Amino acid sequence: MIQVLVNGQQLLIPSDAEWAEILRGGELNGRQTSATFLWSVQRCLPVVAQYAELSLTILDLDGCHFFTKVFLGVADYKQRVFLEELQCIVCNWSGWTADPLVEDNYIGLPWDLVLPLIQKAMTFPLSPCPTCGAKLPRRHPIWVAY
Numbered sequence: 001m002i003q004v005l006v007n008g009q010q011l012l013i014p015s016d017a018e019w020a021e022i023l024r025g026g027e028l029n030g031r032q033t034s035a036t037f038l039w040s041v042q043r044c045l046p047v048v049a050q051y052a053e054l055s056l057t058i059l060d061l062d063g064c065h066f067f068t069k070v071f072l073g074v075a076d077y078k079q080r081v082f083l084e085e086l087q088c089i090v091c092n093w094s095g096w097t098a099d100p101l102v103e104d105n106y107i108g109l110p111w112d113l114v115l116p117l118i119q120k121a122m123t124f125p126l127s128p129c130p131t132c133g134a135k136l137p138r139r140h141p142i143w144v145a146y
C-alpha cells in the first residue's frame with residue numbers, strides 16, 4: 001500500500017485490489033476497521049473512481065482509528081474535501097459536491113496548521129449548480145460532479 005505525506009500527515013493509498021480486500025474483509029493492516037469507516041469507503045470510492053482530480057486516502061490516526069480522507073487536486077495543490085450529495089433548490093439538480101470547510105477534513109492536524117489550510121481553502125471559488133448556476137444550499141462546495 002502506497003504511503004504519502006500530506007501536510008505532514010501520513011496517509012495510505014490502497015490499490016483497487018486493496019480497497020476491494022478492505023471492503024470484503026473489513027480489515028486493514030491486520031486490524032478491524034469500523035462500520036463508519038467502511039460505510040465511508042463504500043460511499044466515496046465510486047465517486048472518486050469517476051474523476052481523476054479526486055483521490056481517496058486513509059488516515060490511520062494514532063494507530064487506533066481509520067478515517068477516509070478525500071483530496072481534490074487543484075493544479076499542484078491537494079485540497080482536503082468532504083464529499084456530499086447536494087440538491088439545488090432552484091432547479092432540483094442533485095449530485096456530488098466537495099466541501100473543503102468541513103472540520104473532519106482536518107482531523108489529526110495541529111491547529112496552527114489547520115488555520116492556514118482553511119485560509120487557503122477559502123481562496124477557491126464556490127462552485128454553483130452546474131445546471132442553472134444558482135448557489136447550492138448550506139455548504140461551501142468548490143467542486144461539483146459533472
Ligand SMILES: [Zn+2]
Binds near residue numbers: 130
Ligand atoms: Zn440548479
